[in-house]
Amino acid sequence: MPIIIAESRIKTMYTYDAEVLKELLGSIIQRHISPDTWNWINERKTVAVGSTDFNTAFAAMPRKTGKSIIQITDEEQGRIQMFRPGFTINDWSIDRLCRVWLLMNVDPSGQDNYFHSIDHLFLAAEMNELVALYSSIPLLAYPELWRKRCTEGIRSNIGDVLQAIICNNPYPSEQLDEKSWNQLVLKAFFTEKPVHQIIHLDARANQELANTLSEYAHERWAAGRTIHPLLWRSVGKFINESIFPDINRIANSENTVEREAAALACWDSHYEPAKKLLDIDSNLKSAIEKGELTWNTIVQRINNQ
DSSP, X not given: OHHHHHHHHHHHTSSSOHHHHHHHXXXXXXXXXXXXXXXXXHHTTTSOTTSHHHHHHHHHHHHHHOOOBOOOOHHHHHHHHHHSTTOOOTTOBHHHHHHHHHHHTSOOSSHHHHHHHHHHHHHHOOHHHHHHXXXXXXXXXXXXXXXXXXXXXXXOOOHHHHHHHHSSXXXXXXXXXXXXXXXXXXXXXXXXXXXXXXXXXXXXXXXXHHHHHHHHHHHHHHXXXXXXXXXXXXXXXXXXXXXXXXXXHHHTOSOHHHHHHHHHHHHHOOOHHHHHHHHHOHHHHHHHHTTSSOXXXXXXXXXXX
């Protein structure tokens, strides 16, 4: 009976089935490294986090595993999504995955020690270690404890670190408050990250974010700079009399992609003038109705430019 209680308690520390995902990621790791290297990593999964042995292993990971990019099957990716929706390891290096797996094996039973020991790793980490640490956040126990660390990470000026937080990471959309979430989205545009890889970008859209993005667009226009068309994706549902002139401006742009973005924003809107603006271009409206024009289409057009 005590064992059953202990197992039940551990499960409540996570938002997903940690044991199953650890096993799956472990099998992927084994396919990419030698048996000797796997034995070396496996022996260190029980080492106390924060100890000299753990820190040494964490730092030495690339020398042991190499830095090759992992290859996973569609089936494996599907299983990862099943157990941890929104999480992906596509295009990860093997040392990054091994570091994350090592963190997944840290004993979570003592909450304070668990949190402080892992949180302390962020303070002395070099860039690639930070990437792994921020990549691990959606997999760590006690998800509510990592909100401040995630918010602080958004302020980073290190591109790879920002990408690990912003892109294909379900944690921000699940745990950040509106202010921090809006900061993340704005930072993604400001640093030219692939915004379409932000998990739940549409679901977390809000009026304050729409206002902030509109102001950002005005700053870009005033400086004679272009606006990323996906900016309007988070604006459409919140078009009002203040934002509508922005939409009207891009709807009359000479740039085809900007006009398409305006049409999609109007499609998402309940603001009557935006609906009437969409009616003006029957071809774009028809393309949206048929599913031929979506925000994913916009991404493909941008990538092909």
